[in-house]
Amino acid sequence: MNFESELKKGRFAVGECARCHRVSWPPSESCSNCFGELVWRQVREPGIIIECSAIDGKAFAMAEFEGMIRILGSTSEKNLEPGQKVKITSCDFDQTPKFTFAMV
Numbered sequence: 270m271n272f273e274s275e276l277k278k279g280r281f282a283v284g285e286c287a288r289c290h291r292v293s294w295p296p297s298e299s300c301s302n303c304f305g306e307l308v309w310r311q312v313r314e315p316g317i318i319i320e321c322s323a324i325d326g327k328a329f330a331m332a333e334f335e336g337m338i339r340i341l342g343s344t345s346e347k348n349l350e351p352g353q354k355v356k357i358t359s360c361d362f363d364q365t366p367k368f369t370f371a372m373v
């Protein structure tokens with residue numbers, strides 16, 4: 270189980286260290302703090318919008334989860350603003366991680 274394979278199944282998983290309980294972000298093979306073994310689990314929602322923008326009529330947003338995990342995603346929401354709570358409605362991996370967000 271790892272970050273990419275979980276994304277392809279539509280699950281956004283993060284690796285939490287079994288020893289020091291820190292989440293390793295960006296994803297890595299072992300804990301970036303103590304090199305301990307990672308336990309993969311679902312990210313905790315909701316996240317918070319950090320910034321949003323629109324390119325060619327499509328809306329994109331940077332969202333932060335668990336106070337440290339920042340991911341870029343697309344959204345069909347028209348009125349997203351920084352501070353808005355969002356959940357991940359889909360995720361995939363196609364060369365890079367792909368996420369979509371919706372308001373909570």
Ligand SMILES: [Zn+2]
Pocket residue numbers: 286287288289290291300301302303304305
């Ligand atoms: Zn650790």
